[in-house]
Amino acid sequence: MEMHPRVSDHAASDLDRAIADEAELTAGIRIRPGRSYGFFTDTTLCIGCKACEVACKEWNNLPADGIGLTGHSYDNTTALSADSWRHVMFIEAGVRDDLAQPFQSGWLMMSDVCKHCHNAPCLEACPTGALFRTEFDTVVVQQDICNGCGYCVPACPFGVVDISLLDGKAHKCTLCYDRLKGGLEPACAKACPTDSIQFGELDELQERARRREADLHRRGVAGAYIYGAPGTPGATGGLGHLSAFFLLTATPETYNLPRAPTRPANRIAPSLAAGIATVFGLAVAALSLFTRSAER
Template structure:
């Protein structure tokens, strides 16, 4: 079990199969953390979404993905209807439109096990907390922006108003007070679940198995595997389609994975150059 001192690693498991797109998590995140508005309430023109992506002013983003349903009738099979996932009928956008299904997912910083943003930060502004999460200390951030391209998920961003980098802190202040993050607290369907990461992984495995047995073979976990390119995510997801459908990279890799080898080669090269210069200098003296 991943632990930091006496504290087990904490994280999020987001079950998109029960997300209803209410955006309560977005509102709670902004309200608790004092995150500024991100361009008003106008829709983007491509969906019912009005935030579009994660950024310095959007630490939680609920994606709305509209898809044509795969017709079983066209395949000569009886249409048995959608499986009962235990989701309440709350009037989600487009639910009455024939041939359309909605995929909704509340995205957030992944709090990677191998976090490239930590590797490249020159000031120590980004640090790993006792809960295993990754947080930006705003009073230390100098706005260099190195962390922005380092993130394989495109999560962290500089805020235009002051130039510093901002992202989800997993409500570090609330965790220190023994409270769950604001987004998980506000989620009405428990789509966002907070707890010890190892327990969340076990719970997620059971949920996927249940969905498979219920006739939802496309259910899969994203960011759960500790052997993936970032060592597993501290915030991982249950998806009902390929990651790209939700705007997630299919095979994220820590962008600083080659740095140790690069520094080693640079050191060998530098030593070789120094030796050559020394030999040349001694040769001239002779």
């Protein structure tokens, strides 16, 4: 295990100040505005420990929700919501036999998160400008602007954004906007003990994911593929790439992900054209009806 040379500068376990550019020690990069950052979630490494869920709740001060047992394997979080910005899914795919592919062959786990889409439908739908694109190319809801109209909620193709009934605002993963500003790696990625969640610059992450995919193919995991990088499932229908993307080993639907989501804003023009044509067509009908009987 390589360690960054700067790590030895901070040997004490109790620090009296924040470490400058801490992400360099934990994720190997310096976070700078103007560049694109994201998550690469490699599900073949996920062990379902939910450290990401806990780290996210702790850092972001999110209240508990869904206290109870669902009976859906170990998934008692059920879905991403206003109060849960990481969600570990558990899929019991069946009994392992000798022919099964390695890596999670009988039990799939995946830590789901906001995808921070390139053409983010929530951002495009938001009428107040509360949702905006940050200097790190991520998508964040400004809590002091949001008026809780809820239009971002059905806009999201992944069912991520949610309105909290506690405060009447929309909430979702911020990709730890505050931490990025302070040079820190997002909480979930830092907490992940197996590096299933990797944080970094998007280009580098996509390259790393392609290498991992090829490596897994070589090692016999023929079904491994990337979801959300350019040209792969998930990055379809005008959405562009997803800044939080995944390496999966079963169909997208297995992980409750849409195979070919679309960009909702692309439907505005045809819809408006058809509607306006109908109104004016009927207005012309009215014009001819009223004119005809005026002449009588």
